[in-house]
Amino acid sequence: MKILFCSPEVYPFSKAGGVADFSASLPKALNKLNTVVNVVTPYHQVVKDEYSSEMQFVGSKTIVLDNMDEIANYYKTSRDGVNYYFIEHSFFNRVKFFDHDDDIKRFMFFNLAILELIDLIKYYPDIIHLNDWTNALLPYFLDSFYKEKLGYENIKTLLTIHNLEKQGAYPKTYEHLFTKKNFTYLHIDNINFLKTGIMRSSKINTVSHSYRSEMLTKFFGFSLDGALKSRQLDLRGIQNGLDFELYNPELDPYIFKNYNIDTFTEGKKINKQNLYEELGFRDTNKMLVSYIGKFGKQKGIDLITSVIDKYLTNDEFYFVVNGQGDYQYETYFAELALKYPDNFRYFEGFKHKLSQKIYASSDLLLMPSLYEASGLNQMIAMRYGTIPLVRETGGLKDTVTSYDKATSSGTGFTFENFDAKEFSEAIDLAVYYYNNEKEHFNNIISNGMKIDNDILSMAKEYHNLYFEILK
Secondary structure, rough: OOOEEEEEOOOOOOOOOOHHHHHHHHHHHHHHOOOEEEEEEEHHHHHHHHHHHEEEEEEEEEEEEEEEEEEEEEEEEEEEOOOEEEEEEEOOOOOOOOOOHHHHHHHHHHHHHHHHHHHOOOOOEEEEEOOOHHOOOHHHHHHHOOOOOOOOOOEEEEEEEEOOOOOOOOEHHHEEEEEOOOHHHEEEOOHHHHHHHHHHHHHHEOOHHHHHOOOOOHHHHHOOHHHHHHOHHEEEEOOOOEEOOOOOOOOOOOOOOOEEEEEOOHHHHHHHHHHHHHHHOHHHHHHEEEEEEEOOOHHOHHHHHHHHHHHHHHHOOOOEEEEEOOOHHHHHHHHHHOOOOOEEEEEEOOOOHHHHHHHOOEEEEEEEOOOOOOOHHHHHHHHHHEEEEHHHHHHHHHHHOEEEEOOOOOOOOOOOOOOOOHHHHHHHHHHHHHOOHHHHHHHHHHHHHHOOOOOHHHHHHHHHHHHHOOO
């Protein structure tokens, strides 16, 4: 079975969020199941800056877009038995991957360039695996322009939805870019990439079982619940997994001291002491709370901003943030760092080496998401003996269970409603356990480190879904 895996970002080459990790780990795991997977992604500026020396030029194709001939140049490299193809054009030679005024053209070009790559390298896949809105137009282009071409006749498609809110919606005035009119790319009088993929892909899936149910509701459906309901027999929920080779505190080269489930008490203590020395935190016994990831309303940042001053003013714990996103939140955390220089640190951007140090040193990771299709950070945290504090939604609800003191079962602290008071009560409970119930606190750590979220289980489910699509 041959798969062409398409993604706007792939770690370690490019990363803006969890899709990059998914796009790195799943193809590698599928290869172990004797599935041939080639990955295609944009040749972003960061890729060109850091990885151009290992790239091999493959060839070029002409893409007609808006009555203009646009040249797509293709480059290739290989890692862990996976071939990675990069589409080069000035569209992608930018610092930010998304949120440009010409995104509709950028990602229409991306979709068309993927289909042209197939002919260029004579790799005719059984299935093209799509991820989120950025390549969700591809089934429309495949049906409209390529199905009659030799090698394309039997290609099937799978669309994986990681974030239903981000849809690639643009004014209908751009319809002149489409040379074959069709209602499936229209939604609420807009062109909508994701709706197109939902209606035209052979099968659809999302990245947790709970989110599969939530996205069929009006609140979580972001106006696409109707389209999803029309395809719900073809909609599957597959829980995301974690690359245990990449995220392994026993072997991680970026942390100060390696450790495992038997040595985490001493290992995390040494990691915390060294990180505190780097950050200028004085009290090595004080609790470390962290947030790692995107800044946006979806991630519950508003809950953090509404309660965190109380804890920092009272100097109840040290707080470290590493991430980026909406400008107002970046500004907020920058100002918070000036306001609380003794117990808060903010690092803008996605810094893998730093984030690994934070996971290995932290006692508590905050994930108060409004919604979360899957989430990987809570799995990484548990793997590294950091307790996740999550809201009970989507993949967070599926992967983190609330600690029960009576039975010593559970892997984290949870709260139900998107409410600052409930969030604060959950933090208070975690702080209490850290300061007064160390045995139970360590039980939670041990329970979390025992959880097997290895990517291979997830890969087997995708492998089975591929076979189902080809029946």
